[in-house]
Amino acid sequence: MLNFEDQTFRITNIFIMKNSILAVFITVVSLVFSKEATAQKFPGLDKSPMDAATYPESYRNSNKKVKVIYSRPQLKNRKLSKLAPEGKVWRTGANEAAEITFYQDVIFGGKEVKAGTYSMFTIPGKKEWTIVLNTSLNVWGAYFYKQKEDVVRVQAKVRKSKKSLEAFSIVFDGEDEEFTMYLGWGKSIVSLPIKG
Structure with missing residues (x-):
């Protein structure tokens, strides 16, 4: 016990x-x-992934003049005229409207633009595209585009390429203060001069 x-x-x-x-x-x-x-749980890769283009293009160069953030839709056997119809305001990519940031005042297609961030819309045409800088930011597509918020509208030349570009792309090329922004998709190459 x-x-x-x-x-x-x-x-x-x-x-x-x-x-x-x-x-x-x-x-x-x-x-x-x-x-x-x-x-x-992380989502898979977006069908139109977001990308950025800068000038100068070197990522090590912190003295940038311009940066564009945009989504890159793909043709996927569709016609460019269906995705970016002529004569209609387009978001310049996919998803949210493209946004362009100038780190200093520039001459954009012949017109003065103050340093800052703008939405960049385009209106495709056969021989020229109209490129529109707008003060409305963080907008989905061109659904909420308001012309009264435009800062500038400029005309950009279009040329045809022999090769077709599957994914919408933006690049810059040039030297020092004078450079060109190129938008390419399908067989269309749009070019606009910039001075900064």
């Missing part, structure tokens, strides 16, 4: 053991149902 001290010791050990098991169980359950313990 156990004496009182032995019984107390045994009951205490049973209590501690039950509480330890309960503590381990609670910890395991909380880890299983915790957002931290479950695998984070």
Whole structure:
């Protein structure tokens, strides 16, 4: 027969053991149902991934004159005229309207533009595209485009390429203060001079 001290010791050990098991169980359950313990779900690559074009193009050059952030839709056996119809305001890419940032005042297609960030819309045409800089930012597509918020509209030349470009692309090329912005998609190459 156990004496009182032995019984107390045994009951205490049973209590501690039950509480330890309960503590381990609670910890395991909380880890299983915790957002931290479950695998984070990341979305797949967007069908029209976002990209950026800068001038100068070197990513190591922190003295940039311009940067364009835009999404890159692909033709996928569709006609350019269906994706960027002539005579209609286009978001200049996919998803949100393209945004262009000038880090200094520039002459954009012959017109003065102050340093800052603008939405960049385009109106495709056969021989020329109209490039529109607009003060409305963070807009989805051209659905919320308002002409009264335009800063400038300039005409850009279009030429045809022998090769077709599957994904819409923007690049800059030039030297020092004089450079050109190129928009390319399908067999259309649009060019606009910039001085900065």
